Amino acid sequence: MAVTSGSTYASAPPRSLQLPGLTLGVGLGGFVDGIVLHQLLQWHHMLTSTNHDRIGVKYYPATTVDGLKMNTVWDGIFHAICWVAVLAGLALLYSRVTDHRRRVWISPALWGWILVGWGLFNIVEGLVDHQILGIHHVYAGAQQAWWDAGFLLLGALFVAGGWAIQRRSRPFDPEGEGESSQPGSAAA
Numbered sequence: 119m120a121v122t123s124g125s126t127y128a129s130a131p132p133r134s135l136q137l138p139g140l141t142l143g144v145g146l147g148g149f150v151d152g153i154v155l156h157q158l159l160q161w162h163h164m165l166t167s168t169n170h171d172r173i174g175v176k177y178y179p180a181t182t183v184d185g186l187k188m189n190t191v192w193d194g195i196f197h198a199i200c201w202v203a204v205l206a207g208l209a210l211l212y213s214r215v216t217d218h219r220r221r222v223w224i225s226p227a228l229w230g231w232i233l234v235g236w237g238l239f240n241i242v243e244g245l246v247d248h249q250i251l252g253i254h255h256v257y258a259g260a261q262q263a264w265w266d267a268g269f270l271l272l273g274a275l276f277v278a279g280g281w282a283i284q285r286r287s288r289p290f291d292p293e294g295e296g297e298s299s300q301p302g303s304a305a306a
Contacts, residue, residue: 135228136284138211143235143280145203150236151243152200155256156193162254163189164196164247171252207235230284233276240273 155161160180166189169177178185215222222228248255248266256265 134214135211135222135225136231138207138214139228139231139284140207140235140238141203141210142207143232143237144239145200145205145207145235146232147236147239147276148196148200148203148243151239152193152197156196161257164192165189165253167252167254167258173251173253175253226287227284230280230282230287233280233283235280237273237276237278237280240269240276244270244273 156163163178163180163186165175165178166180168175169179178188180186180189211222211228212219244256244266247253248269255262256269
């Protein structure tokens, strides 16, 4: 806590935005995966490769009504977990930034950590679901190893890019100097 002009505020350095940013990034990354790959492109669902999985889950092909029903349930569970991660990230952020909360949304530290969290989601989900469990792949078929590797590479690029962004950022100070804290500024 820092005291300035008789008022108390949280000057949230980039590290204090780390956990909220990572948690938001994991949830948002999961939502993008679920919305784009599961729903819009329909490349896979949570259990669409269980005919070749490594844990013995019953096969639920998305080409049958019963298979699509089960995959939809598991996609819903996945989305519920993503939703909880986003809510937890917002709650953590709200608890760590006590004044001038709108200014945190322009902080490169926050967006860097969100990008790191999204990349971590891709890496963990890619390793666990695609490689270790084998319950689904990014795009199943003859070239699925390349699609899965690309998903992991994208995650690694997000982690590296997010890490670089947050490392270059100045500590978040809701009362800080600079263009974003000028009176009348849209970000203030």
